[in-house]
Every structure is written in C-alpha cells, then in structure tokens.
Amino acid sequence: MSEPSNQPDRPAIIVTGSTGLLGYPVCIKLADAGYQVFGFDRVGLPEPPKHHAYVRDIECDLTDSVSVRAAVDQVHQLTGGKLASVVHMAAYYDFSGADSSLYEKVTINGTDRLLNALESFDFEQFIFTSTMLIHEPCEIGERISEDDPLEAKWPYPQSKIETERLICEGHPGVRSVFLRISGVYTDYGQQPTIVQQMKRIYEKDFQGHFFPGDTRVGQSAVHVDDAVDAIIRTVERRDAIPPKTAILIGEPDPLSYEELQSMIGQQQHGKDWATHFVPKPLAKVGAAVVDAVQGGDAFIKPFMVDMADDHYALDISRAKELIDWTPQHQLSTTLPKMTNLLKSDPDQWCRKNGLSG
Numbered sequence: 001m002s003e004p005s006n007q008p009d010r011p012a013i014i015v016t017g018s019t020g021l022l023g024y025p026v027c028i029k030l031a032d033a034g035y036q037v038f039g040f041d042r043v044g045l046p047e048p049p050k051h052h053a054y055v056r057d058i059e060c061d062l063t064d065s066v067s068v069r070a071a072v073d074q075v076h077q078l079t080g081g082k083l084a085s086v087v088h089m090a091a092y093y094d095f096s097g098a099d100s101s102l103y104e105k106v107t108i109n110g111t112d113r114l115l116n117a118l119e120s121f122d123f124e125q126f127i128f129t130s131t132m133l134i135h136e137p138c139e140i141g142e143r144i145s146e147d148d149p150l151e152a153k154w155p156y157p158q159s160k161i162e163t164e165r166l167i168c169e170g171h172p173g174v175r176s177v178f179l180r181i182s183g184v185y186t187d188y189g190q191q192p193t194i195v196q197q198m199k200r201i202y203e204k205d206f207q208g209h210f211f212p213g214d215t216r217v218g219q220s221a222v223h224v225d226d227a228v229d230a231i232i233r234t235v236e237r238r239d240a241i242p243p244k245t246a247i248l249i250g251e252p253d254p255l256s257y258e259e260l261q262s263m264i265g266q267q268q269h270g271k272d273w274a275t276h277f278v279p280k281p282l283a284k285v286g287a288a289v290v291d292a293v294q295g296g297d298a299f300i301k302p303f304m305v306d307m308a309d310d311h312y313a314l315d316i317s318r319a320k321e322l323i324d325w326t327p328q329h330q331l332s333t334t335l336p337k338m339t340n341l342l343k344s345d346p347d348q349w350c351r352k353n354g355l356s357g
Ligand SMILES: Cc1cn([C@H]2C[C@H](O)[C@@H](COP(=O)(O)OP(=O)(O)O[C@H]3O[C@H](C)C(=O)[C@H](O)[C@H]3O)O2)c(=O)[nH]c1=O
Pocket: 016, 017, 018, 019, 020, 021, 022, 023, 040, 041, 042, 060, 061, 062, 063, 088, 089, 090, 091, 092, 093, 106, 129, 130, 184
C-alpha cells in the first residue's frame, strides 16, 4: 500500500502506542471513521496497521527528545500543524509492583516531551489513557466517580497520577481528557488477573483455592471493543468535552472474586471451585516463597496481598453523559468464550495471553 499523502479533507490525529492492544484497533477505527492517522510507536516490530490507506507509521521513541521532535516535525510538514486530536496511549507498565525508571522516562517525561514538541501545533484535544487504579478503592455497594479521592498503591497508577498532574499543571492550555480505563479483556482473556485466575483453576493449582481477602470484592473490567469505542467517541465529541475532564471507562459492577472462582470452576471442570481464606501475613510469606522458587517469575507478588480487599465498582454516568458510552459487552458473558478458547487449544490460549503454557 502506498504511503498516504497529505489529506486536507481528513482531520489528522496522532495516536501513540499505535501497535498496542488498544492502539492498533484505535488507529483502524479512526481511519475508517474518516481521519488521517499518524501512528507513533517504537522502532521495529510490531508495527501499527500501516496497511490501511489512512494510517501512517511514524517511529518515535518517547524517551528521546530528538526522536519525539523528529516524529512531530514530520507530522507538521504533512498537516500544516493542525490536528483534531492526539490520542496518547504509549506508556510503560508491568505487574511486578517493582519501581522502574521507565515509568518516569516513558510515561511521565515522555508525555512532557510530546507536549513540548507539539507546542507549535494547533490541536483540538489531547486524550491521555489513564487507569481507574489511580482512585482509592470503594466499599462494596458503592461506586467510584471521577471526583473521588486518588490514591496510588504501586508504581503503575502512581505514574498515571503524576502524568495527569503534569498535563494539567505543566500544560494548562491543553484541552486534555483523561480516560481512566479499567482492566481491558479480550475474548481470549488478556487481562492479567483474570488470565492468571483461569490458569490456576485450569491447572488445578492448589494456590487457586486460597485468597487473602474478602471474596465479595471485585475489580471493574472492560472489553477491548468497548474501550476502543470509548476512545473513538471521545475524539468525535471533542468540541463538547471541557478541558481537564476525567472519564471513568469500565463495566459498573464487577464480578466478585468468589463469583469468578465459581464461574470459572463450573465452566472448566463442571463444579464450583472452593475458595478458602488465608491470613495476609501467611499469604505474603507464601507469595514470596513461590516467587523465589520460580526465580522471580511468579505472578502473585507479596505487594498484591495488601490489595486483596480492594473493590473497584464504577459510576459511569459521566461517560454516558459526555460521550454517550455504555459497555456493550459483559465479562460474565465473555468468560465462556475465553474458557472455550482455552479448552480447545490451551497452547494457543497461553501464547495469546503471553504465558509460557
Ligand atoms: C514502553 C513503551 C511502549 N510503547 C508503546 C508500545 C505499544 O504500542 C503501547 C503499549 O501497548 P500495550 O499493548 O502494551 O498496552 P495497551 O493495552 O494498548 O495500553 C493501555 O494499557 C496500558 C496498561 C497503559 O497504561 C496504556 O497507557 C494504555 O494505553 O505503547 C512505546 O511506544 N514506547 C515505549 O517506550
């Protein structure tokens, strides 16, 4: 496919993280909806959907000011410096709970580099994909809304809080929107905690019978198609969304840990999967021992034990009001699909979920 030239009739959009789970389909949907998309991503594979006539692949290393400037200059030449939106999704994260200098280099300072480089542009909107995990958890029966207190318990949400603050305070003139997205799942799984829970039960791992918290708690999740839809709607309604608006995106009421255990057990083995409470100090020791035995590769880390009681249910009335968004998928009805895919080809299911099998 030939490289698209400047398309004056098509509003232009930069999408960072354009090869990602969210970024790739966001590029395609925006291009299909009539935009000219510039997909920013790291050098090398994987690549953005550049087979699409209106998606252009631009290499950009957010940790390097020269690279960011060069990428942005290229877009300036092709668009005259006018953009409908910047959808900024490239970010660092891992679930080890360990701090990493990449949170600062990529997520926080990378955003600053990008916004500095965009100073000469006229852009109508800057969307930053944040996470619901920047909020304090709520009580069972309550729902979190965007104005509720923020509290980061580990480096990943901390990096998102700091980046939201940097955008608001360091770049106050930007028409920013913060999409605080819940855990994204696909028909294969993908969402790390759900995938691990399914794997433990599939393998009849004894650890899968123990939980160091209140099994009535749960965490909101969102299907990838619904998350992508929310991003597209945010772009489409850019004129109507006030600057510095945060919007929570996720299924309002999560399945509890207990409900997930039972559903997964029933679907995989035809019976409920018994869950027993284990006191936190014991669970921490257990997690540390298992992690040491597995050379640091265990999914459950001691820091997660303290968060076992965290409940994330979401009040999504702002998403309804501002972008007319409600989730069209439910985790409860997608779980059987995930289970069928796991049972029909466990190796492929593991590969797709980044597990060794
Ligand atoms: C670390 C790094 C990443 N990227 C790109 C590579 C991928 O295109 C993208 C990350 O994609 P991934 O599939 O890992 O994650 P997504 O699920 O698409 O990302 C979303 O979830 C997660 C949880 C979020 O925190 C992101 O902000 C959010 O957009 O960022 C770069 O371009 N440069 C970098 O230095």
